[in-house]
Amino acid sequence: MSFDASYNEKELNAVGTRPVRPDGVDKVTGRARYxxxxxxxxxxxxxxxxxxxxxxxxxxxxxxxxxxxxxxxxxxxxxxxxxxxxxxxxxxxxxxxxxxxxxxxxxxxxxxxxxxxxxxxxxxxxxxxxxxxxxxPHVVDVDLAMAPDAPVLDETIITKGVTPAPDAPSNVFAHSEFGHGDVAAGFAKADEIVERTFKTEQTHQGYIExxxxxxxxxxxxxxxxxxxxxxxxxxxxxxxxxxxxxxxxxxxxxxxxGGGFGGxxxxxxxxxxxxxxxxxxxxxxxxxxxxxxxxxSGPTSATSIDVKIGATKDGTITAAEATLRYTSGPYPDTWAETGAMTAFACYDLENVKTVGIEVLVNRPKVAAYRAPSAPMAAFAVESAIDSLAHKIGIDAVDFRIKNAAREGTRSSYGPVYGPIGIGPTLEAAKAHAHMSAPLGKNQGRGMACGFWFNFGGQTCTDLNISADGTVTLSVGTVDVGGSRASLSMIAAEELGIAYEDVKAGVADTASLGYNDMTDGSRGTFSSSMATISAARNAIAVMKQRAALMWDIPVEDIEWKDGQAHAVGASHDNLAPLSVKDIAAKAGNTGGPIAGHSELVADGAGVSFGTHICDVEVDPETGATRVIRYTVIQDAGKAVHPAYVEGQYQGGAAQGIGWALNEEYIYGEDGRLQNAGFLDYRIPVCSDLPMIDTQILEIPNPNHPYGVRGVGETSIVPPLAAVANAVSDAVGVRMTHVPISPPRILAALKAQR
Amino acid sequence: MTTIAVSTTINGDDVEYLCHADESLLDVLRNRLGLMGSKEGCGTGDCGACSTMLDGRIVCSCLVLGAEAEGREIETIEGMAHGHDLHPLQTKFLEHAALQCGICTPGFLMAAKALLDVNPDPTEEEIRFWLAGNLCRCTGYDKIVRAVQDAAAEMRGDAA
The missing domain is CATH 3.90.1170.50 (Aldehyde oxidase/xanthine dehydrogenase, a/b hammerhead)
Known part of the structure; x- marks a missing residue:
């Protein structure tokens, strides 16, 4: 059956509430099986x-x-x-x-x-x-792996995307390029230019299971x-x-x-x-x-990124350019390409160019990690944007607002944006009480923006109506953070029944058609689209059954508030039939009632967020504490706001860990020296403050309820937000994450 | 390898088992007794997913030998609810959405219960430092801390 996925503004009853998740009791009693x-x-x-x-x-x-x-x-x-x-x-x-x-x-x-x-x-x-x-001989560092004398991991690799093609093998698998306009002409118009090199270290997703x-x-x-x-x-x-x-x-x-985050x-x-x-x-x-x-297993790329951005004195960016070198582990991959696509996605730029360079090293094969490749690019770009705002003498938020992408902007990676949330998140940040709160000694404030594409992809669901009128929903996207709750809510919304009457479960591969995996923030977006479609198909069946029960034409039946209503003067005396009424008679009206849906969930709305971070740096030890943190992000429509907040907070915490602590440390022998949670230190409860969240809802025009993916964008801004805050606190631009105490002390020493 | 006979108490019941000398209490719970609510995230005492009460003290059961449980009292996540009556911490974790993947949840609940046993009115800072031995990668801890605060208030009988 055809399915119209376009956004249709209407009052929602189940969607937007905060019920207990269906898998919750099993998880607090130890019964859930991992x-x-x-x-x-x-x-x-x-x-x-x-x-x-x-x-x-x-x-x-x-x-x-x-x-x-x-x-x-x-x-x-x-x-x-x-x-x-x-x-x-x-x-x-x-x-x-x-x-x-x-x-x-x-x-x-x-x-x-x-x-x-x-x-x-x-x-x-x-x-x-x-x-x-x-x-x-081995090589683990991204820049050293590109050196002419580096040991070559794979003698068959000749760099792709370069003309003329090199005549010798190297560790550089490929170049990719994005952008539009003329950056040289753009830089010529700039009054101020910032040009810097940044580095980020390799981190692990760190799932506890x-x-x-x-x-x-x-x-x-x-x-x-x-x-x-x-x-x-x-x-x-x-x-x-x-x-x-x-x-x-x-x-x-x-x-x-027990956690995946792409890994x-x-x-x-x-x-x-x-x-x-x-x-x-x-x-x-x-x-x-x-x-x-x-x-x-895991980890993410280690990177080395050159950024150059120019602007006029009134705060208009005239050109932006970046070269992004990403490790992919010992095999060819396209992580730098993704970084190159995302780097300037927040901005409306006349002249922009990015080059991604994929580099092989003797480290584990790189895996996706929450908005893979975007946090490192955002770290470099948002740090440079911050520097440029200071150089011009304009407020960092105002500078971003002035250059923010909007509906109709041609993105740096090609497509033209529909309605998007970067501007609104920045306006919300400007108005937020956090931005004007006083700071104490050794404290600093930073902010940064982030972008992620979000995916759609192949999806199918089965919605079965039991004889008692309750509903089982079988989905093929693994529930990583509460999607069984959000999808039950969606089914309840569409059918017009109570949330408690729907039970969503994740099907095995023998019980349901093919589904792409839960990645790209697609779990709730794509499976909700298939769930809405399946529910509408089930409603169509229930209308036919009601027509049989009443012996009237199906055209005379309308579905409203979870019931079949007979419309027209001749049917006035017919009391509406509920899902339960229709389900009870299913055996006599054609058998089990179900709705199925198989679709490609197109139109995942792109997602933007803006984060604000306050830190306190101990100048004696170089230790940094995050003392306040605010996440503002567009959700399109928050189906279960508590789990949307959870995604915002969790991504922010992972990004803070990446910014301050986490890194793979290799010895001279190329062996990993910190392969455990004691030495690879992810943030613990006492490291963090409460993480405040603000959910904005700019409807995605390609989803019936306006839903966008929400899972990944929250890890994109923190590296830069923390770095900008630390740089503000210590008065030195920090260009290498994690911004660990030794790096801060070295930067302070170099400044003296 | 020879085994050691152990008599102990788990969640109030007498339990006997045989285990190897090098076998952790966590492995005994999970592999010999079917108490799989305690999770292994690291096996080195760094993540707290296996947090268990041993004679009223919170321990990482991956760092305790099965043989050490002889004559002692063990409480696991399976003993936290009484039948269908959830402990207030369990209820508040659900209400506050204090879990996403849930793998760390049993350990957090055991650790939080141990805290409230000794300190029924902890400050946010006390909660954060007490729970610093339990890693969560999903939530950023915000909702966990709020759930513990709310459960503590309810257990004290404070008006909501």
Whole structure:
């Protein structure tokens, strides 16, 4: 059935309220089952052997002693995962990352795995596997990896996107370019120009739940997997491709997910668990340790970014330019391209140019992390904007308002914007009490803006009406932060019934059609669109059933407030039929009542936010405390405002951690030195103040209720907001995050 | 490897089990007793997802040996509600949306209960420092702190 997704302003009853989430009681009583909370009969325990070297050729792997150990049921190496990728480079990278084939490319790269009857035997077996390595020179720093004398990770890589093409291989996979106008002409018109280089360090998503799965391959070619993932359908496809399984014979069930933030959109050890199960003929449980999570999953890119922005004295930006160098780990990817697209997306620019440069290094394969690539670009651009405002002598908020993108602006990455929220978030920031609150000694204030695209994508839902009139809603997007609540609310809204009468659940891959994963802030946006469509289809069925029950034409029936009404003078004496009334008679009027929807959720509205941050810096130690923080963001329409606030607060906290503390620290030997939560310090409760939020609602014209994605944008501004605040407090521009105490002390010392 | 016989009390019930000498209390709870509400986020005492009460004191059960539980009293998240009656902290966590993914929630609830046992009227700062051993990556802690404050007020009988 056709579905009109365009925005239609109307009064909403369920949407906008704050009910308790349907999965809540299970989660506060310990009953919710996550990746590691599932077991199968006869299950084996898996452990993975990992490279201790940053870069090494694998000369020989001898697994014979491990295989001979009593209790070991299978040992696998790359030989057990033959290359079925058929020239698909990105799929090959996933395969090679799961299990190193000819070279170990980073500290922690998997080289072999065992499945045994218990963890003691598995650990003992790992020690019996002999690997001969030829250690090779390594490089982990983004700028050093681009140097002419850098060790080259992959001799087949000739930089793409450069003319003429280079004649020698390097660690630079590709250049990409965005923009419009003439930046040279624009800079010539500028009265003031700021030009600086910024660096950001590599961070991890830091989900508290390590990767975990239970894989079971059967003798008949079918297989099952229980796994913590943001996308069971995507995991199914990738695992089936890598193992040569028929897609429909692999059933993937997503567990409750203990945080993902993008890190659980990529497969890691799941194909290895399946390979072990296939070889052993028994189910295999594989749970990563925290050390493995840090060394071999996640992280985001480390970056080095040059920014140049020019403006006239009246505060008009005349040109903006950035070159963004992003690490992608040891495989080609397009993270810098995304950074280059987002860098200047907040502004209305006549002349703009960005270049993204993808750089291979001996670090783990980069994974998406909440608005991937955007926070680093925003850090560089929003820091430079702040400097330029100071240089011109104009208020930093006013400067941004003057240059903010608006409806009709051609974005720096190409498309022309519809109605957007950057201007309103800036106006709200200007008017916010936080902006004018007094500051004390050693304190500073900063603000910054951020942008994220938001995704839509393939989506389907099933909405089934039970005999008692209650509703089960099956969705295919994993619930990472309350979407079962928001989607139940949407179904209740559309059907006109109580929230309590709807129960939303996440379906496994055998129970529902394909869904893209929960990424790009698409969970509530796309599944709500499919839910609205499914509900409308169910209403159409219920109108037909009511017509049968009343024996009147279906054209004479109107759906209002959760009931079928007979319209027209001849039907005046017919009392309305509720969902419950119609459901009760379903067996006699044509059988079960359901609404389905399969669609591509187009038109995800872009999202903007503005953050304000106050810090206090101890000049003796260089330690920084965030003392006040405000997030202002456009939600389009906040379906469940408490969980929208939660997304704003959570993203801000992650960004504050990135800005002040978090970084991967490598030794000279290329080994990760802080692969644990003690040394890789994410913000704890005592590090943070309350995080104030302000939700703006500028309806997305492409969603019936105006919903935009809300999950990711909140991590984009904090790096710059904190950096601008620290720079304000100490009087020195901070250009390298995390702004750790040693970096602040070094900056203060250099200033003296 | 030989095993050790342990007699202990868990959530008020007598429990006996066998465990290896190097097995953590967390592994015993999860793998031998089916009490999987306690979570392993790190296994090194840094994240607090396995927070458990041992003789009235909050501990990381990943840092306690199963054998050390002999003759002692353990409380886990599974014992926090009485039947269908949720503890006020559990109710307030739901009302305040103080959880997103929920993996850290059992540990936070156990730690917060331990706080309110000794300090029924904590300041925001006291709550923040008491809960500093429990990591949450989703919420930014704001709603967790508010839920604990609200639960404390309700348990004291303060007017809302």
């Amino acid at each position: 990746g590691a909370d599932y077991n199968m009969p006869g299950q084996l325990v898996a452990r993975v052997l990992r490279s201790p070297h940053a870069h090494a050729r694998i000369l020989r792997i001898d697994t014979s002693q491990a295989e001979a150990l009593k209790g070991v049921k299978a040992v696998v190496t790359a030989a057990d995962l033959p290359d079925l990728t058929d020239g698909d480079a990105s799929l090959f990278a996933i395969l090679d990352n799961c299990m190193a084939r000819t070279k170990a490319l980073y500290d922690g790269h998997a080289v072999a795995a065992v499945a045994a009857i218990d963890v003691h035997v598995a650990r003992k077996a790992l020690k019996l596997i002999e690997v001969d390595y030829e250690v090779l 390590p990767h975990a799965c239970v894989a079971s391959c059967n003798s008949d070619g079918s297989a099952e997997m229980w796994v913590c993932t943001q996308g069971p359908f995507v995991y199914r496809q990738v695992c089936a491709d890598l193992l040569g399984l028929e897609v429909s014979k692999l059933k993937v069930t997503s567990s409750e997910i 659980k959109t990529h497969v890691w050890a799941e194909p290895v668990a399946l390979a072990l199960s296939r070889k052993a003929g028994r189910p295999v449980k594989l749970v990563m340790s925290r050390n493995e999570v840090f060394r071999a």
